[in-house]
Amino acid sequence: MNKFSWYEAKSVEDALQQVNSTVSEELYQHTNKATVFKSGGIDVFDWVKEGLLQPEKIVNIRNIPGLDKISYDQKKGLSIGSNVTLEEIASNPEIKNNYLALHQAVNHASTPQLRNISTLGGNIAQHNRCWYFRSVDHQCRRKGGDRCFARHSETGENENHAIIDNSSCVSVHASSISTALMAFNASVVIINSEGEKKIVSMDDFFVSPAKDIGMENILTAKELITEIILPAPSKNSRSAYIKEVARESYDWSLADVAVVVEVSGNTCRKASIVLGAAAPVPYRSLEAQQAIENKIINNDNAVAAAKAAMAIAKPLAKNGYKVPMFTSIIEQAILQTT
Amino acid sequence: MEDKNQGSDPKKTKSITRRSFLRGAGLSTAGSVLLTTNTFALDYKEQLAAGKEFGPEAMTIKMKVNGITESLSVEPRTTLASALRDHLELTGTKIVCDRGSCSACTVYLDGKPVNSCMMSVFDVGDKEITTIEGIAQNGKLHPVQEAFIEHDATQCGYCTPGMVMSCVHLLDTNTDINLEDVKKATRGNLCRCGTHPHVFKATLSASKKTT
Numbered sequence: 001m002n003k004f005s006w007y008e009a010k011s012v013e014d015a016l017q018q019v020n021s022t023v024s025e026e027l028y029q030h031t032n033k034a035t036v037f038k039s040g041g042i043d044v045f046d047w048v049k050e051g052l053l054q055p056e057k058i059v060n061i062r063n064i065p066g067l068d069k070i071s072y073d074q075k076k077g078l079s080i081g082s083n084v085t086l087e088e089i090a091s092n093p094e095i096k097n098n099y100l101a102l103h104q105a106v107n108h109a110s111t112p113q114l115r116n117i118s119t120l121g122g123n124i125a126q127h128n129r130c131w132y133f134r135s136v137d138h139q140c141r142r143k144g145g146d147r148c149f150a151r152h153s154e155t156g157e158n159e160n161h162a163i164i165d166n167s168s169c170v171s172v173h174a175s176s177i178s179t180a181l182m183a184f185n186a187s188v189v190i191i192n193s194e195g196e197k198k199i200v201s202m203d204d205f206f207v208s209p210a211k212d213i214g215m216e217n218i219l220t221a222k223e224l225i226t227e228i229i230l231p232a233p234s235k236n237s238r239s240a241y242i243k244e245v246a247r248e249s250y251d252w253s254l255a256d257v258a259v260v261v262e263v264s265g266n267t268c269r270k271a272s273i274v275l276g277a278a279a280p281v282p283y284r285s286l287e288a289q290q291a292i293e294n295k296i297i298n299n300d301n302a303v304a305a306a307k308a309a310m311a312i313a314k315p316l317a318k319n320g321y322k323v324p325m326f327t328s329i330i331e332q333a334i335l336q337t338t
Numbered sequence: 339m340e341d342k343n344q345g346s347d348p349k350k351t352k353s354i355t356r357r358s359f360l361r362g363a364g365l366s367t368a369g370s371v372l373l374t375t376n377t378f379a380l381d382y383k384e385q386l387a388a389g390k391e392f393g394p395e396a397m398t399i400k401m402k403v404n405g406i407t408e409s410l411s412v413e414p415r416t417t418l419a420s421a422l423r424d425h426l427e428l429t430g431t432k433i434v435c436d437r438g439s440c441s442a443c444t445v446y447l448d449g450k451p452v453n454s455c456m457m458s459v460f461d462v463g464d465k466e467i468t469t470i471e472g473i474a475q476n477g478k479l480h481p482v483q484e485a486f487i488e489h490d491a492t493q494c495g496y497c498t499p500g501m502v503m504s505c506v507h508l509l510d511t512n513t514d515i516n517l518e519d520v521k522k523a524t525r526g527n528l529c530r531c532g533t534h535p536h537v538f539k540a541t542l543s544a545s546k547k548t549t
Contacts, residue, residue, distance in 0.1 A: 003394035006414035006460050010388035042438055042456050048415075049436065058414065062461065063388065087450075111526025112504065113441050116450045117457065249525040 001045070002054040007035075009061050012224055016193040018059045021221050023127065026053055028144050028214040037061050037224065039083055040118040043126040051136055052143075062119070067226055072098065077232040082121025082225040086110060086177070089120065099230060101239035101258045105180035108243045111250050121225040124178050124188070124205070127216055128280070129252055130171035131157065141213050142169055151316065158316040160254065163323060164279040169209035170316060172277040173216070176253045178202065179276030180241050182284060183258035186230045193222040199229070206281035216281070236269075237262045240336035242329040243276070253277040255325045259333040266296045266338065273334075275309065275326060285309040288330060297338045299331075306330035382464035392460060401462055403428065404472030412459045419443045419454035422469055430470035430499045440528040444500035445469050451507050470499035473506055482506045485544035486537070493531035501527045505541040515545050 009015035021034035023044060035057040038044040047053035061067075067083035072094040080089060089095055089106045096103040110118060132138040132149040139145030150158045150170045161170040182202040190198050200218065207215040219225070233239075243256035256276035262269045273288040288309035295301040306327045313323050380399050384390075393414040401408050403426060410425040419436075422428045422445070431454055434442040438456040445454045446468040473480045482505045485491070492498045501524060508515060508523035520541045524534070 001415040001417075004414055005391050005393040006458065007391045008388045014389060041458065041461065045417075045456050045458075046437060057391070058458075060460070063463075111438075111441060111453075112523060113444055113451045113453045113526050114438050114456070116447070116452050249521070 001048045002032075002051070004048075004055045005057045007057055007059045009059050009064055011064060012061075012067075012191050012226060013193070013195060015059050015061050015064065016191070016222055016224055018057070019221050022215075022219055023047060023053060024215050025221065026055070027127075027142065030144070032056070035059060039122045040085070041122075042114060042118050043122060046134075047127070050134060052134070061224065067121075070095070073232070075232055078230040080120050080228045080230075082227055083119045086115040086118045086120065086123065087112070090115060098233050099180075099184055099239065101183060101241035101260060102177070102180040102230075104241040105177050105243070105256070105258060108241070108245075108250075108256075109176055120177070120228055123175050124181070124202075124228070125217060125219060125225065126174050128169075128171035129174045130161065130169075133169075133171060140169075142171070142209070144214075153317045156317060159318040159321075160252070160277070161316055161319055162279050163313040163315045163319055163326075164275070164283055165208060165210065165281075166279070166314060166316065167210055169213060169280055171209075171280055172253075173206065173279075173281050174252065175282075176243055176256045176276045178206075178282045179253075179256050179274050180239075180258040181228060181230070182282045183239065183241075183260045183272045183274040184230045184233075185260075185272060186228055188225055189227045189229060190219070190223050191226050192220075192224075197226075202282070203284060209280050233260075234262055236264060238337040240333040242333045242336075244325055244329060255322050255329060257326065257329050257333045259330075259337055261292070261297070261334070261337045263297065263337070266298070268292050268295055268297050271305075271334075273305070273309070273330065275330075278313075278322070278326060285330075287311060292334060297334060299335065302331045302334040303327075305334060385460075385463055399459070401459065402464070402466045404468060405466075410459075414458055414460050416459045417455055418445070418457045418459050418462060418467070421459040422454060422467070428469050428471050432496050432499055434496055435528075440497070440500075441504070441526040442497050442500040442528075444503040444527070446503065446507065449507075449510075451503055470502060473502060480506055481544040481547045482509060482541060485540035485547070489536050489540035489543060491533055491536040491540040493529070493533045497527055497529040497531075497533075501529065501537050505537065505544070508541065509545055509548055513545075513548075515542065517542065 026034040032054045034055045036055050038058050039062045067081040069081045072078045132140045133142050138149050150156045162172050186202045187199045188205045239260040241258045244254045245251035258274050260272040271289040271292045273285045275283045288305040291305035291308040310323050310327050396411045396413045398411045419433050422431045432442040434440045436455050438453040443455040444451050448465045504524045520538045
């Protein structure tokens, strides 16, 4: 790693005074004069170790007081501080009882060692795992270059890449926990350097590369996530999460899905279906939602919803397998909610 | 990739070890051997003082490792793994992937297993580190270590310290374990020799002996 100085932030305001760049901006602009945040630091140190990010200063936000609480209220819902670790989420009984798909997603994510370090804020703000993006030898479009190496029909190694919304960068978002958060209609609470607070739905938090290749989410250098909030689940809501990986022990997602439904009897009244590792950002499948809403949750209707979700898929040369994989897990996840 | 010995001044002037011998014999390119003392070390309050900037040059800090308060001269870019291995010569902790993917570098931070390769030494503060060297007590191996020997649960040995850390933590936190629990506890520990089945057997056997 390059030499950098270390600043221990006292407060959110203090941290925001220090920082002058997001990691995405610095990866795109290469000023080597950036001051960036880190909490758990797993993603930031990964970039610094590769030499792709050479910060001048790292601002440690991990010890800022007040960002490490989980609170649940039957009426208000759930609040998870941005510095809460993945392990604290995985072992929280209220999250398991009321937000099962989120519990399952966190339990499938990462390793015990990393879960003790990684924070939720860092998890949703981490960068995609495209090997070209993370390689010093490939100046891809996300890093200010002029091409996408993964897309190439003959030489592109794109087996882990996007099958939906892949007209620009073909990477997939790395946070499988975000798949579940978005399905629960979570929002991100963000504070800026003026002390102003805004609440952004997860649906609006991530930025598609087709819109802006230099950003993976809406955060600017003068903004910090303080908490992630989830509405209270209704009495008749059920949820399920399924993730497919190459290795059973732990791995990045090849395909994952979170389904949250509101039912009356066997009929689905409302559905929230989100796909992970399908598109450059977590993808809400309006197609699947429409196909299952106001239908009885049974095998035929689950298959129809899964097929509707995949009707828009445009696989690359090496990731065609994802279409039947998604079809299968969407169907299974819908059926698991009964 | 850069030299893993990140941060300056690997120290230690204690008795002759294999490392210091090699270094002294000129087989290593390690530079100055520096004696650090507690005199100039920051105390924990100063180390954790919010609103302060540290580095980028090396500074002397304190760190509690295996019950002993150590002083070491490190930079913010020095990882905990490098601090343990290169500065304190606790070379039981292994650096293999150096990216948090294999968990050979597992140590406990206040009792919880973490990847020491993915943390700055400045992340430690006043928390207590336990390494593989701190698992045996009074010269007696931990039952998990005994069971690893008995069940031939090591091959090349690089993953072993991390494996042992994960399995000891499992037994410390759960007295009634089954095979699934061991698999879950070691899911982050990668063994390229494929000795996982022996690790599972050893840990289950050690669990019976400790309960």
